[in-house]
Amino acid sequence: MTLQLLISGFSLGAVYALIAVGFAIVFSIFKFSNIAHGGMISACAFIGYFFQSSFEEPPPFIVTALFTTGVGVLMALLIDTIAYRNIRKKQAPGLYYFLMSITVAILIEQILSVFFGKNLHTYAPIFSSTTFSIGGLRFSSIDTLIMVISLAILSALIFVINKTKIGLAIRTVAISPSTSQLMGINSSVVIMAVFAIAGALAGISGVLLGTKFSVYPSLGPSMMTKGFIVSVIGGLGSLGGAIVAAIALGVVEIFLTYWLGSLSTPIVLFGIMLLFLTVRPEGISGRFAKDKV
Amino acid sequence: MKKLFAAFLICALTASQLIGCSGGGSTAPATQAASAETEAPAAEKEAAEPQAEANTDPIKIGCIQDTTGGASSAGQPNQWGAEYAVRIINENGGINGRPIEIYCRDCQNDTEVGVTVYRELVDEVGVCAIIGPPLSNPASAWVDLATEDKVPIVGHFMDEICTTDPDTGEAYPYMFLVEPSSAVQGYILAKYALDELGIKSVASLYNTSNAFAVTQEKPFVDYFVNNGGEVLAEETFGWADTDYSAQAQKIASLNPDAVLLTDYANQMVTAYDNLRDAGYEGYILGANTMAAPFNTLVKNPVKDCYYVKNYDFTSGKIADLVKVHMEETGTDYPSGNVGFGWDAVQVLASAMQQAEDPTNGEEVRDILENKTVDIESAGEVNITLVPETHRPTRDMGMFIVTYNEDGTTEEVQTYLTSDYKAE
Numbered sequence: 001m002t003l004q005l006l007i008s009g010f011s012l013g014a015v016y017a018l019i020a021v022g023f024a025i026v027f028s029i030f031k032f033s034n035i036a037h038g039g040m041i042s043a044c045a046f047i048g049y050f051f052q053s054s055f056e057e058p059p060p061f062i063v064t065a066l067f068t069t070g071v072g073v074l075m076a077l078l079i080d081t082i083a084y085r086n087i088r089k090k091q092a093p094g095l096y097y098f099l100m101s102i103t104v105a106i107l108i109e110q111i112l113s114v115f116f117g118k119n120l121h122t123y124a125p126i127f128s129s130t131t132f133s134i135g136g137l138r139f140s141s142i143d144t145l146i147m148v149i150s151l152a153i154l155s156a157l158i159f160v161i162n163k164t165k166i167g168l169a170i171r172t173v174a175i176s177p178s179t180s181q182l183m184g185i186n187s188s189v190v191i192m193a194v195f196a197i198a199g200a201l202a203g204i205s206g207v208l209l210g211t212k213f214s215v216y217p218s219l220g221p222s223m224m225t226k227g228f229i230v231s232v233i234g235g236l237g238s239l240g241g242a243i244v245a246a247i248a249l250g251v252v253e254i255f256l257t258y259w260l261g262s263l264s265t266p267i268v269l270f271g272i273m274l275l276f277l278t279v280r281p282e283g284i285s286g287r288f289a290k291d292k293v
Numbered sequence: 294m295k296k297l298f299a300a301f302l303i304c305a306l307t308a309s310q311l312i313g314c315s316g317g318g319s320t321a322p323a324t325q326a327a328s329a330e331t332e333a334p335a336a337e338k339e340a341a342e343p344q345a346e347a348n349t350d351p352i353k354i355g356c357i358q359d360t361t362g363g364a365s366s367a368g369q370p371n372q373w374g375a376e377y378a379v380r381i382i383n384e385n386g387g388i389n390g391r392p393i394e395i396y397c398r399d400c401q402n403d404t405e406v407g408v409t410v411y412r413e414l415v416d417e418v419g420v421c422a423i424i425g426p427p428l429s430n431p432a433s434a435w436v437d438l439a440t441e442d443k444v445p446i447v448g449h450f451m452d453e454i455c456t457t458d459p460d461t462g463e464a465y466p467y468m469f470l471v472e473p474s475s476a477v478q479g480y481i482l483a484k485y486a487l488d489e490l491g492i493k494s495v496a497s498l499y500n501t502s503n504a505f506a507v508t509q510e511k512p513f514v515d516y517f518v519n520n521g522g523e524v525l526a527e528e529t530f531g532w533a534d535t536d537y538s539a540q541a542q543k544i545a546s547l548n549p550d551a552v553l554l555t556d557y558a559n560q561m562v563t564a565y566d567n568l569r570d571a572g573y574e575g576y577i578l579g580a581n582t583m584a585a586p587f588n589t590l591v592k593n594p595v596k597d598c599y600y601v602k603n604y605d606f607t608s609g610k611i612a613d614l615v616k617v618h619m620e621e622t623g624t625d626y627p628s629g630n631v632g633f634g635w636d637a638v639q640v641l642a643s644a645m646q647q648a649e650d651p652t653n654g655e656e657v658r659d660i661l662e663n664k665t666v667d668i669e670s671a672g673e674v675n676i677t678l679v680p681e682t683h684r685p686t687r688d689m690g691m692f693i694v695t696y697n698e699d700g701t702t703e704e705v706q707t708y709l710t711s712d713y714k715a716e
Binding site: 122138216223258 | 360361362363365366369501528529530531533534535536537538539540542543546558559562563566569570571572586589590592593
């Protein structure tokens with residue numbers, strides 16, 4: 001049973017990781033927690049669902065995922081243009097980004113609610129069976145796919161950030177946008193690239209979470225609290241830390257729910273968060289982010 | 294700077310609140326009527342005297358349903374059923390010659406929003422009665438308001454605390470339930486499990502934040518234990534939870550003969566999939582929220598599921614209602630909630646027809662309490678309310694239903710609610 005719970009914990013952690021990475025990438029540059037990411041996940045889940053439903057025979061999953069990822073990029077750039085660019089121009093404090101992200105998140109969720117209600121919509125199944133067994137242990141097919149994709153995304157992001165020119169530029173802008181500008185880096189392009197990456201992550205997350213659960217307006221926002229916990233424990237802005245924290249949270253949550261029940265579990269989870277904020281505010285990664293919001 | 298920040302915050306919150314309210318789903322007729330409302334005082338004064346002999350003024354009633362919230366799959370057809378009933382009543386001459394105007398509002402399955410829209414309907418629109426939702430949480434918040442305002446509320450809020458005071462057992466004067474309560478449904482499910490399925494052990498998985506679920510689970514468990522069954526686990530979740538894998542694995546490891554799931558449709562889907570994914574292969578018993586579209590939303594095959602249902606869709610008025618609802622709204626599955634809305638309006642309309650002044654809340658309330666006898670429901674059974682509880686008598690029928698392999702449903706047992714003994 002312990003091993004089976006561990007597998008479930010990893011599966012749940014993979015879901016949190018997927019959200020946390022999108023969260024962390026924006027934080028690494030802007031130093032604010034992009035709550036709007038949850039709204040974008042929901043919007044992308046709906047777009048993917050309607051894209052898939054527009055065909056008589058549902059297209060392969062990869063087609064829907066790529067389409068939604070592209071839409072996610074466009075949506076993120078649009079949100080940046082409408083919501084954040086002006087704040088950036090005026091060099092407003094980080095709190096304004098945070099407030100704007102909450103506003104955008106509520107706006108998206110309400111628009112989706114008004115147009116589509118809160119009824120569930122379901123993607124066509126990807127796998128013929130929802131689970132598979134290895135050595136007597138049951139694995140969720142979709143959770144396994146989410147875990148593989150999360151790890152692949154993380155690897156790709158770490159490669160891009162550490163080994164490419166755009167990655168170097170992102171790291172530079174993360175330290176100081178104005179200094180990097182003086183050094184000849186076009187920080188506007190870098191910022192757009194970061195939003196595009198976050199949008200792509202929202203797109204793929206929307207399809208995967210929509211397939212795992214169902215599609216409804218609060219799909220993404222309902223995960224944001226856990227995404228926030230993960231990003232704090234992982235070390236705000238740290239991709240690797242977010243992944244480790246996500247898996248740890250998933251495992252701890254499953255075991256606590258099993259042993260203590262669902263009512264007591266949040267008390268312990270938020271207690272852990274309190275402990276981290278007190279003892280190690282820099283989180284697992286050990287890097288202390290400035291202007292935490 | 295602080296002022297600027299405060300102003301921005303207020304704007305953002307106000308905007309989200311306004312959007313939430315606009316999502317409140319005021320229907321087109323309601324909007325038209327609401328705009329007419331602003332002109333009403335002068336028009337009413339002019340109209341009052343000539344109409345002294347034959348009053349043809351419209352009777353304003355409210356209808357509060359969840360049409361955009363987590364229970365909107367029930368709320369939307371419920372609202373349609375109420376509006377359709379009003380349409381038919383008006384086509385047949387209204388209430389003693391007076392047409393009914395129905396003003397629909399969306400409570401979003403939110404208690405706070407429910408109070409806001411209640412106040413709007415009573416204070417601004419001026420409704421004299423309200424058709425309530427099949428939601429216990431918002432309805433329980435109207436108990437005192439309805440008493441104070443003398444506005445009868447007729448609906449399907451199944452938690453018994455919406456109709457009777459849990460401490461004294463006395464009925465709340467203005468709250469009326471027109472279907473068997475969630476407790477009754479719990480008893481019926483438990484009785485079927487024991488008598489027909491031969492189940493000896495059960496576990497439950499339910500939402501502790503939902504009054505409907507709590508008040509179905511406890512009677513189920515009580516009845517089951519009192520009649521020789523064993524309860525292996527009572528697992529819970531809350532509104533904020535999105536995954537119940539741990540609870541499902543615990544239940545699967547205990548391997549009870551059956552598991553009771555109770556909550557609204559969205560959570561039922563997750564709970565069912567989590568249980569099957571955890572390897573649980575026994576019977577799954579469910580609330581009436583296990584009806585379609587549950588079978589189209591779950592990712593695992595639907596098998597060995599039994600749930601309570603209020604109507605047999607194949608015959609009677611409900612068959613027509615379901616057909617017209619599907620045609621008019623494009624809904625691709627039959628929903629019993631159209632019958633809920635229909636029934637609530639029939640009960641209210643019957644009381645109003647007997648009243649000298651159908652807009653007098655006190656008079657209508659007295660009639661609802663004492664003279665709601667044999668009102669034919671959409672399911673062609675009679676609704677008679679017990680004056681002491683404001684709930685139907687225990688001879689109102691319900692069905693136990695199961696899914697066939699092809700996704701169709703089959704009624705396997707009919708229960709009169711008097712077929713069980715709760716004690």
